[in-house]
């Protein structure tokens with residue numbers, strides 16, 4: 001069902017964030033700007049002619065292998081892309097922002113420290129303002145389920161947004177861990193600061209494919225064969241980061257209500273479920289009209 005709210009939220013002012021992109025390693029600028037009620041979350045590629053816009057929703061996802069990328073498809077090819085949106089989206093979720101322009105000078109968001117912290121601090125500093133305009137939050141009313149191999153993702157009806165995540169990785173440093181998050185928890189203290197991670201033995205392979213070129217010990221946890229190269233922020237930082245990713249991917253549908261049960265899930269499964277949820281939302285919207 002759709003829960004109707006009377007107010008929408010945007011940010012109080014414009015601001016700029018600069019940094020390097022994780023995969024390309026290039027400098028990138030992110031300008032954030034308030035947007036009028038009903039705009040939604042919109043990326044703009046300000047480095048390209050005509051500054052094409054990409055609306056944030058599961059239908060715009062063009063890739064979900066190592067990160068979630070949104071884009072515009074032309075002749076079956078993603079011509080205009082914005083990659084690695086999940087950490088930024090999780091911060092947008094944390095502040096319940098409904099209307100926002102995200103102007104990027106490249107094809108990827110700045111990585112910051114590999115968590116949602118730079119985006120969280122940016123929005124916190126600017127401040128959030130309410131604006132008139134209805135918004136609808138979708139509360140899942142029947143279980144939805146996706147599976148790929150030994151990775152599972154389910155959402156069950158719940159009056160809150162909850163995540164129960166089981167990470168199970170065949171690697172001695174990561175192993176098996178479990179983390180639960182609900183919308184009442186402090187986002188930045190529990191999951192928002194948890195960093196992305198990569199494996200030392202994969203670095204060369206990733207670099208040869210043009211990935212993780214901007215990755216370093218300031219923006220990722222590097223996992224060696226027997227221990228992490230840099231220190232962890234939490235003993236279970238890996239699973240916390242997976243929860244952060246899942247929140248960011250679910251935020252493609254705004255603020256939904258439901259209990260997510262995830263086992264070994266990654267971006268592609270998250271996006272598959274987000275698309276199913278999006279279909280349900282469209283059905284509800286059409287029914288109500």
Ligand SMILES: [Zn+2]
Pocket residue numbers: 086087196241245
């Ligand atoms: Zn991530």
